[in-house]
Amino acid sequence: MSILVDGGTLVICQGITGSFGALHTAGCLEYGTKMVGGVTPGKGGLQDGNGLPIFDTVADAVAATGATATMIFVPPAFSADAILEAAAAGIAVICAITEGIPTQDMIRVRAALVDFPGAMVVGPNCPGVISPGRRVSGEGASARYEDGCKIGIMPGYIHMSRQDASTGKAVGVISRSGTLTYEAVWQCSNLGIGQTTCVGIGGDPIRGLGFIELLELFEQDEQTDGVVLIGEIGGSDETDAGRWIEQNMSKPVAAFIAGRTAPPGKRMGHAGAIIGGTDDTAQAKMDALRSCGVHVAESPAEIGSTMAAALG
Amino acid sequence: MKIHEYQGRELLAGAGIPVPAGAMVRSVDDAVARAAELFEAGSARVVIKAQVHAGGRGKAGFVTLVSSTGEARDAAKFMLSNRMVSPQTPPEGLDVKRLLVAAAVDIAAEYYLAITVDRSRNTNTMIASAEGGVEIEAVAERSPDAIKKVPMHPLLGLQPHQARSLAFALGFTGKQVGQAVKIMLKLATLFLETDASLAEINPLIVTPPGDGAPDGRVLAIDAKFSFDDNALFRHARIGEMFDPSEENAAELRAKNFGLSYIALDGNIGCLVNGAGLAMSTMDIIKLHGGEPANFLDVGGSATDEAVAEAFRIILGDDVQAILVNIFGGIMQCDKIARAIVAAAKEVGFTVPLVVRLEGTNVAEARRVLDEARAEIPTMVVATDLADAAKKVCAAASVTA
Numbered sequence: 001m002s003i004l005v006d007g008g009t010l011v012i013c014q015g016i017t018g019s020f021g022a023l024h025t026a027g028c029l030e031y032g033t034k035m036v037g038g039v040t041p042g043k044g045g046l047q048d049g050n051g052l053p054i055f056d057t058v059a060d061a062v063a064a065t066g067a068t069a070t071m072i073f074v075p076p077a078f079s080a081d082a083i084l085e086a087a088a089a090g091i092a093v094i095c096a097i098t099e100g101i102p103t104q105d106m107i108r109v110r111a112a113l114v115d116f117p118g119a120m121v122v123g124p125n126c127p128g129v130i131s132p133g134r135r136v137s138g139e140g141a142s143a144r145y146e147d148g149c150k151i152g153i154m155p156g157y158i159h160m161s162r163q164d165a166s167t168g169k170a171v172g173v174i175s176r177s178g179t180l181t182y183e184a185v186w187q188c189s190n191l192g193i194g195q196t197t198c199v200g201i202g203g204d205p206i207r208g209l210g211f212i213e214l215l216e217l218f219e220q221d222e223q224t225d226g227v228v229l230i231g232e233i234g235g236s237d238e239t240d241a242g243r244w245i246e247q248n249m250s251k252p253v254a255a256f257i258a259g260r261t262a263p264p265g266k267r268m269g270h271a272g273a274i275i276g277g278t279d280d281t282a283q284a285k286m287d288a289l290r291s292c293g294v295h296v297a298e299s300p301a302e303i304g305s306t307m308a309a310a311l312g
Numbered sequence: 313m314k315i316h317e318y319q320g321r322e323l324l325a326g327a328g329i330p331v332p333a334g335a336m337v338r339s340v341d342d343a344v345a346r347a348a349e350l351f352e353a354g355s356a357r358v359v360i361k362a363q364v365h366a367g368g369r370g371k372a373g374f375v376t377l378v379s380s381t382g383e384a385r386d387a388a389k390f391m392l393s394n395r396m397v398s399p400q401t402p403p404e405g406l407d408v409k410r411l412l413v414a415a416a417v418d419i420a421a422e423y424y425l426a427i428t429v430d431r432s433r434n435t436n437t438m439i440a441s442a443e444g445g446v447e448i449e450a451v452a453e454r455s456p457d458a459i460k461k462v463p464m465h466p467l468l469g470l471q472p473h474q475a476r477s478l479a480f481a482l483g484f485t486g487k488q489v490g491q492a493v494k495i496m497l498k499l500a501t502l503f504l505e506t507d508a509s510l511a512e513i514n515p516l517i518v519t520p521p522g523d524g525a526p527d528g529r530v531l532a533i534d535a536k537f538s539f540d541d542n543a544l545f546r547h548a549r550i551g552e553m554f555d556p557s558e559e560n561a562a563e564l565r566a567k568n569f570g571l572s573y574i575a576l577d578g579n580i581g582c583l584v585n586g587a588g589l590a591m592s593t594m595d596i597i598k599l600h601g602g603e604p605a606n607f608l609d610v611g612g613s614a615t616d617e618a619v620a621e622a623f624r625i626i627l628g629d630d631v632q633a634i635l636v637n638i639f640g641g642i643m644q645c646d647k648i649a650r651a652i653v654a655a656a657k658e659v660g661f662t663v664p665l666v667v668r669l670e671g672t673n674v675a676e677a678r679r680v681l682d683e684a685r686a687e688i689p690t691m692v693v694a695t696d697l698a699d700a701a702k703k704v705c706a707a708a709s710v711t712a
Contacts, residue, residue, distance in 0.1 A: 020613075020642070076542060099612075102543035103429055104507050110434050111466035127641055141675055153612070153641045155671045177588020178612075179639040182671055183697060186639070203587060205431040232588055235431045258591040261598045262607070263576060282595075299599050300592035301698035 002131035002197040003172065003217040003224075004093050004120065005069055007147030012067040012091075013038040014058065014074055014082045016048050021073035024097075024153050026050060028071070031156040032133050032145045036065040058089035069093040071128065071151045079124060080105035084112055087119035095151045096124035096208070106206040113208075121208025126200035127178040128152015132159035152200065153178075158186045162223055165194030169311055172218035173198035174211055175230035176237075180258055180300065184228050187304025193311070196224045203232075211241035219249055226252040226311050228303060229294070231285060233259035238285045242292035252310035255289050256297045257282040313539045315553045316363045318412045320535030324513070327502040329495050331532050334414025336363065343388035346413040348381050355415040360387045363410035365558045368398025374408065377416055384413070409557065420528050422515035423482055424448055425496065427503045429510075430463060436503065438462040438470060438496065442482045444515035470500035486527035488518055495530060506550055507543030512536040566625055569618040570611055573625060578603025580708045581626035581634040583619075585610050585643045593637045596697060602705035605631045612642030619651035624659060633664040633708035635700055640671030649677035652691075653684040664707035665691045668700035 005011075011028065015021040016038025029035045029050055037053045044056030055061040058070065070091045074082045079098045086094045101124045113119055122129050133148020141157045150156050162170035171188060173195055175181035181200055188195065199214055201207055211229060218224045227249075231238035238257060245253050260282040286296045297306040315323075318336040325331050333350060337343045347358045362374035369375045374396045376387040388411055395405030422444035430437035440460045443451045451458055462478055464470045475496040476489070484492045495516065503511045513535055518528040544551045556564055566573035572587065576594075580602045584590035587609045594604040606629060610622055626634060638648045648669065655661075665688065669677045681693065692707070694700035 077545060100542045102507055102546075103509065103540050104436075104504065104543065107429075107435055107466045141673070155641055158671065175588070177586060178641060179584075179586030179671075180588035180592050182639040182641060183589060183592070186670060205429055206434055230588070232591060237431075240432075256592075258588045258595065261594045261604060262591055263574065299698070300589075300596050301696065301701070 001221055001223040003214070003221050004122070004129055004131070004197060004199065005149040005151060006131050007032070007133060007149055008034070009069050009093070009149045010034050010036045010065060010067040011069045011071060011149070011151055012036060012058070012061045012065065014070055014072045014086065016040055016052070016054060016073075017043055018073055022049060024071070024073065025052070027153070027156070028150050031150040032148050033150050036067050037061050058085045058091065062089045062091065067091065069151055070095065072096045072098060074098060076100035076102070080109045083109050083121060087113055087116040090118070092118055093120055093122065093129070093151070094208070095122045095126070095128045097126060097128055097152055099125040101125070101204065103204070103206055106204060110206060110208075122199060123202040123208060125204045126152070126202035127154045127181060129197060129199045130154055130156065130159055131197045132161040132195050134161045134163045154182060154198070154200070158182055158189060159198065160189040160194040162194040162196065166192030167308075167311070169225040170194035170196045170223055171226045171228055171307055171311070172196050172214070172221070172224045173228045173230070174214045175200055176203055176232050177230055177258060178203075180230055183300060184230055184256065184303040187301070188228065188307060191304045191308050193304065193308060196221060205235065211237055212244045215241060215244060215249060215253075219251060224251065226254065226307060228307050229253055229255040230303070231255065231257045233257070233262055233282050234280050236280060239288040242289040242294055245294055246292035252295060254295045254297060254303065254307035254310050256300055256303045257285045257289070258300065313541055313544065313550070313554055314365050314558070315537050315539070315550075316365070316410065316555065317361065317535055318363055318410065319553045320537045321412070321532070323502060323506070323537065324532050324535050327498045329498050329532050330529065332415040332417050334412055337388075337411050337413055338409060340385060340388045340392060343411055343413050344381050344385050347378065347384035350413070350415045351381065353415075357416040358384060359414050359416045360384060360391065361412040361414070362391045362396055362408040363412055364396055364401075364406045364408060366396070366398060366400040366406060368400045369396065372396050372398040407557070417517070417531060417533075418520050419515075419517045420520045421518045423517070424451070424514045425499065425516045426510065426512035426514070427464070427500060427508070433463050435466045436464045438464060438478065438500065440478055440482055444517070448514070464500060469504055470497055472497060484518075484530075487525070488527045488530055491530035492516075495532070506547055507540045508537055509540050510536065510538040562625055562628065566608070566622070569621045570614060571618055571622050571625070572607070572609040572611065573622075574607040575629065576604050576606050578605045579632040580704055581605045581629060581631035582637070583608050583610060583622050583626060583634065584637045585612065585639065589637065589639060593635065596701040597635065597705060600701045600705040602701070602708055605629045610643070614643070616647070616651050616654065619648060620655050620658060623651075623655040627659055631663060633666065633704050634661070635704040636665065636667045636669075637697065637700060638669050638671070640669070640673060644673040645669040645671055645677035646673040646680055649680040653680060653687065656684070656688045661688060661690050663690060664704070666694050666700050666704040666707060667691060668694040668697065
């Protein structure tokens with residue numbers, strides 16, 4: 001099992017005719033994701049390079065294909081509208097990959113999403129979500145997979161399904177970073193630890209799903225044996241997650257916080273720093289997580305081994 | 313993006329928030345002329361303030377109260393011919409090119425008023441304190457209860473009842489209340505209309521009772537704004553306020569190529585894709601006893617030119633070794649590999665170059681680098697992140 005998406009999830013791409021949308025739709029198809037179409041207003045009725053049907057609206061795409069997940073690649077100025085269009089059309093998992101969406105747009109989107117309790121937004125400014133498939137042939141980057149679902153820009157081959165894991169165990173991965181997630185996943189896979197689902201929640205200050213909502217889903221998922229949590233400097237999300245873990249989580253959690261050497265004062269205005277009332281440095285977050293029983297990796301090269309040790 | 317105080321004052325005035333009379337000048341003669349106008353209009357004193365983004369101006373002598381045109385000339389001359397050095401500037405200080413010349417007003421009370429994005433509440437929050445004119449961090453530390461926080465509705469913004477409650481809580485009385493409420497509501501509208509990430513008035517002041525203002529007048533004395541870079545596409549007027557001379561030259565050069573770069577003090581140059589991995593790469597260099605020379609995120613869709621520029625910027629930092637750490641997602645490893653080969657031809661790597669590549673198109677990337685080995689004799693290929701950190705730290709300490 002997995003969370004959010006699995007091998008049966010039907011997926012569309014909003015912005016399928018743009019260069020990134022087209023590139024990554026092909027990448028997802030290659031991984032075995034059930035891509036069933038795309039949306040580009042004004043190009044309804046045409047087909048993309050993979051022979052997928054293109055629709056004018058998300059509602060048309062949902063009616064024709066039964067899609068329940070979407071991958072958004074539309075430019076930042078139009079992304080807020082794209083997210084709300086997907087929610088209004090009944091899409092359940094909305095992955096907003098786009099980087100550079102204005103913060104105020106996301107504040108308004110979050111407020112408007114209250115009307116669509118069934119919609120979950122992953123991102124924006126994130127690599128997406130993947131529930132790894134079973135490897136059926138090949139090695140490394142040329143391996144073929146089945147029954148997996150990759151929605152986004154991550155390289156599929158670094159991931160490992162529970163069935164392929166030599167330890168017989170699989171973890172969930174939640175991360176604010178893109179490429180650092182790949183690093184963590186790669187380390188786990190190399191140690192024979194599979195992944196049920198990996199979710200990039202994105203690097204923006206205002207976003208959809210957060211650490212706690214996803215920890216809750218992983219805690220309930222029978223196939224998930226533990227969780228890797230990757231955070232960074234800024235905000236108080238990791239500290240809040242630590243408190244939630246201490247009170248609610250029965251599965252082991254391994255964490256890494258990036259930015260211990262980041263120069264202070266390069267990121268936020270004065271007033272922003274006092275809002276949370278707590279220290280938002282990497283060291284403060286690592287200390288807070290540790291005090292909540294989370295296994296914290298000192299080095300980014302030890303994320304996998306820290307998770308392995310925590311799994312026992 | 314940050315703007316100058318005088319630009320912030322213009323935004324406030326444009327939004328209907330009262331500010332004392334004043335203007336920006338670029339020369340001593342203009343400063344004197346403006347001061348003379350203000351004295352003639354009835355101001356007893358005039359304040360001259362250097363326009364730089366860094367704080368600590370007052371203590372550095374770059375905010376001066378003057379009572380005559382002679383004093384105005386001396387102050388302006390000092391500010392325009394000396395570099396301002398404060399704890400918030402680089403050690404060599406900042407060149408001052410613009411001054412604000414404004415009427416100084418008598419102050420009966422000072423307040424702090426700001427709006428910022430509140431990520432823990434997923435909305436914008438107004439922050440206010442009756443202890444104005446000092447740094448809000450100091451107030452937060454000394455008496456956190458003195459700081460009021462009012463979350464704004466994400467769709468409706470600040471509501472009049474919220475502003476009224478806040479004005480009463482801050483201790484405004486009589487006719488001050490209406491003035492303060494108006495300023496709060498207008499600041500909230502301005503914040504939202506300009507996609508600001510910070511709008512700060514410090515101090516917001518009340519003048520002593522006077523003619524036509526039995527309870528005094530509420531005025532904004534200093535203004536600080538930051539804007540969301542991602543929203544500048546819909547705010548041409550704000551974008552025009554950008555002052556490149558306030559930015560670090562190398563960081564600006566990097567930004568123009570879509571690179572995110574911050575110079576640091578170490579001797580190991582880093583070229584990484586993704587902000588989180590770039591920070592982690594700095595972290596692991598430090599864990600292995602090295603010192604990173606920079607943060608550099610090439611992003612996901614950098615062009616060949618941008619990658620070449622990234623190498624030029626890193627080599628300009630006088631580094632003793634370079635670590636390239638790429639985990640390809642959007643970024644294709646072979647593209648980085650080709651850029652390394654091109655950069656080797658163009659700029660030449662005389663220092664050790666440790667390369668760690670993984671992810672999209674890594675096989676092709678390894679082939680490209682293998683073929684170019686003879687052309688890049690200082691290149692070392694690392695197997696994983698820890699190996700890369702070990703190798704680059706060893707190389708840097710040998711070279712150093």
